[in-house]
Amino acid sequence: MTGHLEKNDFPVSQVRRYLEPGPIVLVSSKWAGRTNIMTLGWHTILEFSPSLVGCMISGSNHSHPMIRNSGECVINLPTTALIDAVVGIGNTSGAEIDKFAKFDLTADKASDVEAPLIRECHASFECRLHDDILVEKYNFFIFEVVKAHVAAIPAYPKTLHYTGDGVFMVSGKVINRRSQFRPEML
Amino acid sequence: MTGHLEKNDFPVSQVRRYLEPGPIVLVSSKWAGRTNIMTLGWHTILEFSPSLVGCMISGSNHSHPMIRNSGECVINLPTTALIDAVVGIGNTSGAEIDKFAKFDLTADKASDVEAPLIRECHASFECRLHDDILVEKYNFFIFEVVKAHVAAIPAYPKTLHYTGDGVFMVSGKVINRRSQFRPEML
Numbered sequence: 093m094t095g096h097l098e099k100n101d102f103p104v105s106q107v108r109r110y111l112e113p114g115p116i117v118l119v120s121s122k123w124a125g126r127t128n129i130m131t132l133g134w135h136t137i138l139e140f141s142p143s144l145v146g147c148m149i150s151g152s153n154h155s156h157p158m159i160r161n162s163g164e165c166v167i168n169l170p171t172t173a174l175i176d177a178v179v180g181i182g183n184t185s186g187a188e189i190d191k192f193a194k195f196d197l198t199a200d201k202a203s204d205v206e207a208p209l210i211r212e213c214h215a216s217f218e219c220r221l222h223d224d225i226l227v228e229k230y231n232f233f234i235f236e237v238v239k240a241h242v243a244a245i246p247a248y249p250k251t252l253h254y255t256g257d258g259v260f261m262v263s264g265k266v267i268n269r270r271s272q273f274r275p276e277m278l
Numbered sequence: 279m280t281g282h283l284e285k286n287d288f289p290v291s292q293v294r295r296y297l298e299p300g301p302i303v304l305v306s307s308k309w310a311g312r313t314n315i316m317t318l319g320w321h322t323i324l325e326f327s328p329s330l331v332g333c334m335i336s337g338s339n340h341s342h343p344m345i346r347n348s349g350e351c352v353i354n355l356p357t358t359a360l361i362d363a364v365v366g367i368g369n370t371s372g373a374e375i376d377k378f379a380k381f382d383l384t385a386d387k388a389s390d391v392e393a394p395l396i397r398e399c400h401a402s403f404e405c406r407l408h409d410d411i412l413v414e415k416y417n418f419f420i421f422e423v424v425k426a427h428v429a430a431i432p433a434y435p436k437t438l439h440y441t442g443d444g445v446f447m448v449s450g451k452v453i454n455r456r457s458q459f460r461p462e463m464l
Contacts, residue, residue, distance in 0.1 A: 106442070108319075108441075108442050109441050109442050109443075110441075112300070112319045112320065112439070112440055112441065112442065113300050113439035113440065113441055113447050114298070114299050114300010114301065114439055115300065133294075133298045133323075134298065134322050134323050134324065135322055136320050136321055136322035136332060136333075136334060137319075137320050137334070138320065138334050138416055138418060139334075139416070144416070146322060146332065146334075146418070147322075148322060148323070148324050148325075148332075172453075175453065175455065176458075179455050179458045179459065180458075182459075182463065183458065183459055183460045183463050225411070225412070226411070226412065229409075230324055230325070230330075230420070232324060232332070234416070248441075248447065250450075252453075253298070253299035253300055253439075253449070254298055254299065255294075255295050255296075255298065255299055255434075255452075256292070256294050256295050256298065256464075257295075257456060257464055258454060258455050258456030258457070258458070258459045258464055259452055259453070259454050259455070259456065260452070260453045260455065261299050261434065261449050261450065261451075261452055261453075262450045262451050262452070262453060263439070263447050263449070263450055264436075264447065264448045264449055264450025264451070265447075265448050265450070266441075266445055266446070266447055266448070267358075267361065267438075267445070267446045267447075267448060268444060268445050269361065269365050269444050269445070269446065270443060270444030270445065271444070272362075272365045272366075272369065272444070273365065273368075273369055273444045274369045277368065277369050278442075278443055278444055
């Protein structure tokens with residue numbers, strides 16, 4: 093287990109640092125007194141400021157109406173230590189079980205939304221629904237990240253990236269090419 | 279260099295295999311007799327069938343009007359062997375240079391679109407603009423992948439995942455958890 097990671101506030105305009113590499117995330121929600129968690133691999137950064145993230149959340153998912161009705165969620169970043177929880181959460185339904193209890197995860201209180209933070213994750217991004225224009229047609233939610241919490245170490249957490257068919261890629265080495273960038277591109 | 283990779287046809291409904299892990303891609307386009315290439319990290323799968331991919335392509339990018347006007351592009355998957363081209367393409371403008379020539383890349387003829395395939399990439403996905411409803415407001419293009427070409431080997435190419443600030447993460451080891459999945463989730 094990752095233990096109880098101490099988190100620091102993190103600038104919401106910089107969450108691309110963690111989401112642009114394309115990790116599987118755990119999306120937590122709360123509605124009508126109940127919480128839920130789902131796995132999600134279909135997301136993209138859309139803007140730095142406001143800090144916008146687009147997520148395709150299938151209508152068949154128990155979390156879909158919870159997030160739509162509450163207009164909120166938390167996008168949490170699990171590491172390889174949580175792979176059993178990630179797989180388990182993706183293969184069960186919140187209609188049948190309490191995912192926090194079943195997968196031994198801790199629901200911490202968020203600061204700006206009612207949906208809970210998942211303490212065991214490396215980072216948690218509190219989100220409010222910013223635009224639902226594509227929800228009906230594509231199940232595509234545009235969220236604004238309103239508060240970000242990130243563990244100080246490690247600088248580059250080992251994240252999980254889903255390829256389909258039950259196979260995950262784990263994030264590998266880091267290459268710094270900063271010296272080849274034009275300053276305005278950084 | 280990666281050399282001239284032999285590509286096979288690949289099912290368009292399965293391109294999540296390569297895009298869901300979140301790699302940097304090279305988007306090639308053609309309009310009014312000129313080609314261009316841009317780097318892109320802000321993309322997400324939206325649907326298996328039709329095979330939909332959403333891409334945030336900033337309006338300040340030279341490729342934006344080319345793709346909007348032609349209604350086409352090709353999403354190409356570079357590997358670590360192409361990191362200098364990836365960085366170079368992201369730090370120059372097609373308004374000033376011919377990126378194929380400058381970065382020693384080969385424009386191959388696509389089968390269903392006018393935009394060129396980049397031969398040196400591991401995979402190329404021919405795309406047609408499917409829905410432009412969010413282009414004005416968010417620079418978000420929804421494409422349908424109409425034809426996919428993928429190199430047979432390696433099964434898991436070393437892809438580049440951008441974290442901002444000039445730093446890339448390289449795809450690492452693969453973990454197979456297929457046995458823990460419910461059949462309908464595979």
